[in-house]
Amino acid sequence: MKCLCESYESFLRLDELKHDRGICLSLAVFPNNAILRKRLIYWWMGEGLVRHEEEGERVFQELLDLELLIPHDKCPRWLATLKTLAVLQLGHWQVSPTHHIAVRDESFLKGLKTQKLLKYLSLRGISRITSLPDSIRELASLEILNLKACHNLETLPAAIASLKKLTHLDVSECYLLESLPTGLDKLTSLQILKGFIIRSSQKTPIRIWHLRSLKNLKRLSIHIGSEATIQGEEFEKLKESA
Known part of the structure; x- marks a missing residue:
């Protein structure tokens, strides 16, 4: 006292x-x-x-x-001081009920915009991340983005289409995610895509046949929603481009 x-x-x-x-x-x-x-x-x-x-x-x-407690928001500033960061693992190496990470909100991600050399980013299994900031487009060197089991993730920004070096994108087990953003088919370096979402045509602006432009794609996993509408010709179009 x-x-x-x-x-x-x-x-x-x-x-x-x-x-x-x-x-x-x-x-x-x-x-x-x-x-x-x-x-x-x-x-x-x-x-x-x-x-x-x-x-x-x-x-x-x-x-x-009353300023008797001060919000702990040093994480964005801390990230901003790391000018040569290449690998950032914030989430789990493995997801299990005994290992739980939750954040107050996603404001700590603001510090990522200065990471021009970052190649690997994992937020795997972190709760209460509902979206990624548009500033993710600044991660010009990013090759691997792991968002697996971010159970509160609802949207991905269209800015992800700016990550031209991205080879791996994992959004599997992100059950609140309605769809992937348009422009995903512009990620021509993409080799691994896990968690591609198919729902109704209204909720899926990017369809499976859009992926035919991804000539380097080697592995694809798909999440099909209960209300999904799939036309056979969609897969035929994808097959034609193989």
């Missing part, structure tokens, strides 16, 4: 807190610059400082508003 009240401004912010001062005492347990997780809320619940998780969320936000 002494550390929290060292300055007059800090003392004023503590007085603005609408909840039990015991919450501030719980913060005093941690050293300066400690990284706190939201599971701190369960401690407050156990001590009777908040009644339920939703109230704990509100208190956590109040502490952020």
Whole structure:
């Protein structure tokens, strides 16, 4: 508590807190610059400082508003300092229920735009990534993009079509992904494509026959949705280009 009240401004912010001062005492347990997780809320619940998780969320936000907690957003800045990064493995090497990675949001991906030399990027199995930023087009050297089992991924930006050196793209087990972006057929260096999506014609702007321009494609796996509409001639067109 002494550390929290060292300055007059800090003392004023503590007085603005609408909840039990015991919450501030719980913060005093941690050293300066400690990284706190939201599971701190369960401690407050156990001590009777908040009644339920939703109230704990509100208190956590109040502490952020009073600047008694500072958002931990150093990851984009950290990535921006790595000028010669070639390989970045942020996700799992293997996906299993005992190994779970979740992020608050995808804002940490903003730091990727400076990685002109990055060749390999894996976000495999990371939860709560709903989309990739358009700035992914800046990864001019990217050859391998592994998004397997990013279960919250809903969209891929059309900017992926700018990754002319991309040889491997894995979006398998991304079950919320409605379709792949148009322009995918422009990735003429692509050799491995896992998780190509076929749904209804309205939800699948890029069809299987569009891939016939990918002359270097060696391996293709397809996810067929329950409402998928497939015409036989689509595969015939693909066969004709083989």
